[in-house]
Amino acid sequence: DGGITQSPKYLFRKEGQNVTLSCEQNLNHDAMYWYRQDPGQGLRLIYYSQIVNDFQKGDIAEGYSVSREKKESFPLTVTSAQKNPTAFYLCACRLGGELFFGEGSRLTVL
């Protein structure tokens, strides 16, 4: 069954710790995206990647890092440099004009 999978669904982190969110897709799409969702602020673009070994910063990349070593994988690391990391994170892949989203990962920093 084709799709895009994010893990973990819920994650708690202490201040000062890095955490990596997983995003895997078997849709064979080239383009992948990471968004952050906060109440009342819509979906803000963190990073995107059009092809393996290439990625670009979005509007709010500070404090985040990504890698794209394989077509099907686009992990996001939330570093300790991110000042307000508590949020809902959505990964998506794109075919033509349509984005297909994962179910999201909710990160809470304690």
Add this chain to the structure above:
Amino acid sequence: GENVEQHPSTLSVQEGDSAVIKCTYSDSASNYFPWYKQELGKRPQLIIDIRSNVGEKKDQRIAVTLNKTAKHFSLHITETQPEDSAVYFCAAPVARQFYFGTGTSLTVIP
């Protein structure tokens, strides 16, 4: 980059009434305008889209209109039902980036 503004941020309607959500965009290069629906606790999903070579597109109770000159597009939902309650996002992809509006929380009151 693209600036997408969406209004209103919240909208309540009686069941059976119509709902209209409006978006404006800034980049005249945008030529594809999708709308996504996000039900509570779920991932956003594409519900309808329109390309710049048409002015209106309908799919059962939902429709989207586009005014390229004024740089705005709207989502129209007729005969609203409780299951239409959700957050709706407009988007205006430009090149390889995918910018979203801030979302409209629609509540349909039975």
